[in-house]
Amino acid sequence: MRFATKAIHSGLLPDSATGAIMTPIYQTSTYVQEAVGVNKGFVYSRTDNPTRRALEQNLAALENGKFGLCFASGLSAANTVLNLLSSNDHIILANDLYGGTYRIITKVYQNYQIGFDFVDTTDLSNIRRVIKPNTRILWLETPSNPLLKITDIKQAVSLAKKHNLITVVDNTFATPYLQTPLDFGVDIILQSTTKYLGGHSDIIGGALITNRQDLYEKLKFYQNAVGGVPGPLDCFLILRGTKTLALRMERHCENALAVAKFLHRHPKVSRVYYPGLPSHPGHPLAKKQMHNFGGMVSFEIKSTVAKTKKLVASTKIFALAESLGCVRSLINHPSTMTHASVPPAVRKDIGIKDNLIRLSVGIEDVQDLIDDLKQTFKKL
Ligand SMILES: Cc1ncc(COP(=O)(O)O)c(C=O)c1O
Structure with missing residues (x-):
């Protein structure tokens, strides 16, 4: 089956009790057992729930994976991957x-003697330089947040395999519609389902997808042992979201490219970060490993921090808000919002400037989005 068909069919069988075509919201914590040890495959909803199971199978199919696991948030999914580490390991x-993700490593896992290095993974020599005998995990995010950097997944996997590292790709920005890193040999995919998969800004959720039975069993153990699972209503809403993912992503990409081109030509903009623009250093690689370039666009304005903050608060259609990947367009000031937990010196080092603005381009009429940005620039 192809993507759009899998999105509507995978994991979704008519309900065996009633024939309901949509997987019901199994709003139950526990299940009646016929006798001790005799049950219908479900015992307690932290361990497994039919609505969650349908979503897990659906997401696994979309990422071209065998196994899916869902969590109460993207960070809860990230935390579960980090549970694979022991003290004195390195990531x-x-x-x-x-x-x-920066915060959970530096403020939580550091307390458990986990060593870490953050490097620019677009240059593999930076990864090679910091690999240690105790390195266990290589964690990539491509396209990255907020600078939309593109890492070569195939080459990173080949390097990681030589050193026996588990590779993780946070695929939230691309979604499985645009990129399926498991096809390149990646071990674990992370999704914040809060974003494009849910798509409507009405749930918080996360997921892990893998092809490896050994990793699935460990992660499944931690899912139950630590317990950060989503409720059935949230699973139902994400399942509703994935059915239209293909259509939404097409429009997100089309709108984002038009917005990026508009910004690229604008005299008050000093730099645009969008992998779909030929001026983006990752453009040739993005063309190779992605089907399209996504709905996220970042840019810097030729102005002060104060005016940058004023600009993000003066759009009428773009809402000033955290998060991304929903039908409605959002605007964000990374250095005081999504990336405020990254210390200023580290932000400077990475290149996240105080005049950087990040857009999550929604699926509205693109002319209204461009007109909104035009009226905002006029006030600058
Ligand atoms: C790329 C990426 N990964 C993970 C997360 C964490 O997801 P959640 O907010 O669902 O915990 C986010 C949230 O913004 C994100 O942008």
């Missing part, structure tokens, strides 16, 4: 990545 992560 290498992309330096341009979601601020919450």
